Amino acid sequence: MQEVRDPVHGFIYFNETEMEIVNTAVFQRLRYIRQLAFTHLVYPGAEHSRFAHSMGVMEFATKMFDTLAMKGLARVKKWNKARVKRNRQLLRLAALLHDTGHAPFSHASEELLHGVKHEEISRRFILSEPIAPLINKFRKDLSITADDVASFFSATNLDPDIAFLKEIFAGEIDADKLDYLYRDSLFTGVHYGRFDYQRLIQSLCLIEDRDDVGNFIMAIEHGGLHALEAMVLARYFMFTQVYFHKIRRAYDHHLLDFLKKYVKKYPPSLKEYVKCDDNVIFSLMREHFRDDDARRILFRDPFVQSFTTPEHIDAEQRTRFSWLREAIGREFKGTKIFFDAAEGSPHKFEKIGTYVLSPSTAAPSLVQAESGIIRSLQKIEQYRVFTPKESKEKVHNFCTQFWSDHAVGTAGAAAASQ
């Protein structure tokens, strides 16, 4: 057993083989992939990497599994002791390895992955040297193989245990979300991203589906409702303040434009891909420092926001922005401009449903029905116009004038809609 000190969890413990996996080049690469791309240029503390996050997801997944185990997981799933032990280890491995396929700068450059998502690259890493032989060390005692762990990331998985375990690290209230929210909040210093995760995990339970007797799904005891609301609010604020921050969005744009010019696609071979990390891309930018996008990142001179809609817009404002976009194209030919659409529903439980046990009847009901706070939150949908600093005023004046001239009921709106 070895331990690693972690700012979110205190200590995270690893068995010998897990530590061997951590020591591979595939996993060590995650040290050099920032969790939040260029967010550290806005919030200087946000230098944390996928490395610590992956360990944190393993720890959260284990805590969630152990809580469910205490509350009768084995009994309702009809798992014997050996199966519980196997599934716990299986979950830990999948959680630990889930992000190994991430591209440099995390999600910001995923577009260059040959039409696949990073989970597919994680699956390929799991099935290849050096990870697969290490996982196969669990075959003798726990009947775990690399194929089993890879099934977590395969659309054709037919193993019911894996389908259930996947919910713990990639479901509605999952270990991935708990870790990234808490860790991102801690490192950015954005305090309202924190929430009482201990209470939330402690209140996890299993309920029998009302319409589907014999099928058990995860739910929250009523005592955990406020912790769940706090998590939803944390997510909501992290979206508006960090993930959708205007300067971070501008850097993402410059990064992607730079990569499209100088990298085009990441190498399909795992041997080459494992060498791709943030540092390699930074070196490439230094090499091409005269390139406009590289220069703007290296010398912190990103495009600036010249106009933005409110964070929550209605159908009329959405249409008005599309008119504005066309008008900008006509008015500012030759000026470099980009448009950004930030959309997200961090408060929504979009999957089958997340259930809370009612305090009076102990019957499950949808979290939306139980929580006024969650019901009242709206989808974030914000459109922005970015320009170089020197064009900001001109574009800003044009946009604000256009926006008010084309508001509902104005002559401008009537003309544009014809």
Add this chain to the structure above:
Amino acid sequence: MPQDLRVAAIVELVQNAQARLGKTQVQKLVYFAQQCGVPLGYKYEIYHYGPYSFELAHDLGSLDSLGVLNVDSDPGGFGFDISVGKFAERFKVEPRYQKKIERVTSQFGLNTPAQLEVKATVHFVHSVVKDQVAASKVKSEVIQKVRALKPRFTDTFIKNCYSDLEQSRWI
């Protein structure tokens, strides 16, 4: 905003279904629409109630926000009730896909959620297994795997679902 064909197909399926729809049913109807040639491009995997697309789940949320669908908690607070919204009329399916969608709603529109769940699971498992075992063993292998995924359904129920799909040439 999801692509127009996706929106139009979802609207058409919700509009034409003859039963009350929740999220599970919409997931399965879209699954079958895709299987019979409407190119919606959703990736499905096995989840609580059979084949499930996370991207479609996200799209249903977006369409609710945009007023194309209404996704409400049902009065009992357990499931969802999905119906078309005030902006649904703007989206029409091209005639070449209309017949395919009609095939789905006429075949599955009156199915219970349990039937839809098992039929879609049978179909999904069949699509994976058919390339892995000899043709003569496909049926027994599919039924065995569906039993493992859905232990609460009886063999007879699963076999009936398999036969229905076979007779109507879905598998």
